[in-house]
Amino acid sequence: MWANVAKTTLKAAAATTAVTGVYIVSYPMFVKKRSEKIVVVGGGTAGIGVAAMLQNEGLKNVTIVEPSNKHYYQPLWTLVGGGLASGEASVKDMKDVIPKGTDWIAKKVNTFNPEKNSVTLDDGSSIDYDYLVVAAGMQTDWDAIPGLQEGLEQPDSGVVSVYHPKYCTKTWETFHRIKSNPATYLFTFPPTVLKCAGAPQKIMWILEDTLRKEGKRDGADLTFCTPGGAMFGVKHYSDKLEKIRIERGVNAAFKHKLIAIDPARKIATFLDLDTNKKVQKSFDMLHVSAETYVHQFLQLVSFHAVLMSDLSTTFHQVGPHMSAPAFLRNSPISDSAGWVDVDKHTLKSTKYDNIFGLGDCTNTPNSKTAAAVTSQAPVVVHNIERSIDKLPLDGMYSGYASCPLVIARNKVMLAEFGYGGKLAETFGPDGKFPHRLLGTDGEIPHRFFFFLKETIFPYVYWNLWTKGWWYGTNGPLKPNVKIDIEGSK
Numbered sequence: 001m002w003a004n005v006a007k008t009t010l011k012a013a014a015a016t017t018a019v020t021g022v023y024i025v026s027y028p029m030f031v032k033k034r035s036e037k038i039v040v041v042g043g044g045t046a047g048i049g050v051a052a053m054l055q056n057e058g059l060k061n062v063t064i065v066e067p068s069n070k071h072y073y074q075p076l077w078t079l080v081g082g083g084l085a086s087g088e089a090s091v092k093d094m095k096d097v098i099p100k101g102t103d104w105i106a107k108k109v110n111t112f113n114p115e116k117n118s119v120t121l122d123d124g125s126s127i128d129y130d131y132l133v134v135a136a137g138m139q140t141d142w143d144a145i146p147g148l149q150e151g152l153e154q155p156d157s158g159v160v161s162v163y164h165p166k167y168c169t170k171t172w173e174t175f176h177r178i179k180s181n182p183a184t185y186l187f188t189f190p191p192t193v194l195k196c197a198g199a200p201q202k203i204m205w206i207l208e209d210t211l212r213k214e215g216k217r218d219g220a221d222l223t224f225c226t227p228g229g230a231m232f233g234v235k236h237y238s239d240k241l242e243k244i245r246i247e248r249g250v251n252a253a254f255k256h257k258l259i260a261i262d263p264a265r266k267i268a269t270f271l272d273l274d275t276n277k278k279v280q281k282s283f284d285m286l287h288v289s290a291e292t293y294v295h296q297f298l299q300l301v302s303f304h305a306v307l308m309s310d311l312s313t314t315f316h317q318v319g320p321h322m323s324a325p326a327f328l329r330n331s332p333i334s335d336s337a338g339w340v341d342v343d344k345h346t347l348k349s350t351k352y353d354n355i356f357g358l359g360d361c362t363n364t365p366n367s368k369t370a371a372a373v374t375s376q377a378p379v380v381v382h383n384i385e386r387s388i389d390k391l392p393l394d395g396m397y398s399g400y401a402s403c404p405l406v407i408a409r410n411k412v413m414l415a416e417f418g419y420g421g422k423l424a425e426t427f428g429p430d431g432k433f434p435h436r437l438l439g440t441d442g443e444i445p446h447r448f449f450f451f452l453k454e455t456i457f458p459y460v461y462w463n464l465w466t467k468g469w470w471y472g473t474n475g476p477l478k479p480n481v482k483i484d485i486e487g488s489k
């Protein structure tokens with residue numbers, strides 16, 4: 001009932017925003033129309049949102065280059081894997097989310113020619129631009145672990161992943177197909193940058209809670225296997241999660257990196273990073289997080305140190321990284337690891353004044369989430385306008401990211417932080433909605449945060465974000481992007 005009430009309220013809010021928001025943001029009398037040609041590479045969360053915001057700001061000559069005919073709201077995949085949402089709710093046809101008035105070229109970008117202000121597409125044709133926005137996401141390497149692809153494809157292997165629309169559906173199906181009672185469940189974390197670093201344990205907590213509710217928890221053996229030395233990259237939340245882990249009887253295999261899977265025998269092989277020895281674990285169900293592949297240099301890194309410091313920064317610094325999309329590697333706009341090289345605050349290319357980047361594909365050391373993108377998009381739009389007006393760029397991204405850590409079928413711990421793990425809780429004592437109003441703050445698992453994650457955020461995504469009317473923690477109100485970044489520098 002509450003979900004329906006919320007949806008009705010949101011519909012009214014969306015309609016109001018359609019009138020008031022657009023009036024403020026893009027009514028022709030108020031916005032300066034501009035003719036500069038802007039090409040956006042990628043029509044995922046970042047590409048669609050930024051293109052819509054550009055349109056609303058009067059930048060009417062926008063072209064999106066995106067090869068896929070489907071658009072996904074990936075944050076729902078964890079809930080799909082845990083039987084809390086349908087796969088269909090996470091996807092729409094690309095044509096239905098391309099912002100009105102924007103051109104869509106359904107091709108891949110193959111190469112960047114920044115000296116000529118053009119990109120070359122996979123059919124050999126080129127398009128010119130005045131400004132380029134790169135939002136091409138992160139690449140998933142399913143072949144990184146021997147046996148992974150095979151295991152994911154076999155219906156009875158027990159190998160699953162919420163990092164793919166097909167395999168997240170398999171996750172819930174497999175969970176219910178397991179015959180052994182009690183059963184053994186392994187959940188792995190990769191040794192690389194990954195999008196939504198909380199997802200590998202969110203699915204674990206949801207399934208653990210389901211076992212309790214279905215009366216199958218007694219004797220069930222659940223282990224969180226991670227090359228790191230802690231549950232999460234930000235100590236504040238990690239300490240709390242560690243307490244929950246112990247209370248709920250979940251095992252941890254810290255400093256354990258998945259290196260091979262034998263799906264037929266249901267055995268996973270790990271490298272124990274402390275002893276450098278191989279360890280085998282049998283499973284009934286194995287959840288693998290996608291970007292789990294070996295990089296020699298990473299083996300030398302102290303993962304404890306990595307997880308306790310700024311995780312993304314360290315991983316981006318350690319050398320060539322396979323998960324930047326292939327076409328970005330060795331491109332003139334990328335760093336040596338293949339990520340789009342941008343200033344971490346202005347999001348402008350470090351090499352080219354008319355190129356900007358946002359989302360999972362850049363080398364900014366933030367946690368890679370859609371929430372981060374909602375903070376980045378207004379900065380990019382603002383700075384492009386400043387650049388057109390030949391003014392110094394003063395839009396600054398603080399590194400904000402949020403990770404709604406689903407720790408039960410109805411509770412979420414809302415982790416929100418900026419660069420360097422600096423807390424930025426919307427509902428914390430210093431947040432936009434101080435905790436006294438709600439009687440909670442981010443680190444306390446709460447039904448209200450689950451309600452946001454399950455009902456509000458998907459609704460807002462499809463109805464406001466894809467239209468350029470949503471600004472993350474600022475809701476439908478345009479934020480002041482000229483923030484004081486001294487603390488986060």
Ligand SMILES: Cc1cc2nc3c(=O)[nH]c(=O)nc-3n(C[C@H](O)[C@H](O)[C@H](O)COP(=O)(O)OP(=O)(O)OC[C@H]3O[C@@H](n4cnc5c(N)ncnc54)[C@H](O)[C@@H]3O)c2cc1C
Pocket residue numbers: 041042043044045046047065066067068073074075076077078107108109110135136137138162163164195196199325327358359360361368369370371372373402403404
């Ligand atoms: C399981 C899971 C759970 C998550 N949970 C959360 C969560 O709870 N909260 C949260 O905030 N975030 C979450 N995220 C992360 C969030 O979904 C991503 O950070 C977000 O989608 C990043 O947006 P993006 O546009 O950079 O990348 P994407 O949305 O992946 O889009 C990239 C686009 O680029 C296109 N592209 C690729 N190559 C080319 C090319 N050569 N030319 C043109 N286009 C190209 C792709 O087709 C794609 O459409 C989750 C992600 C996953 C997988």
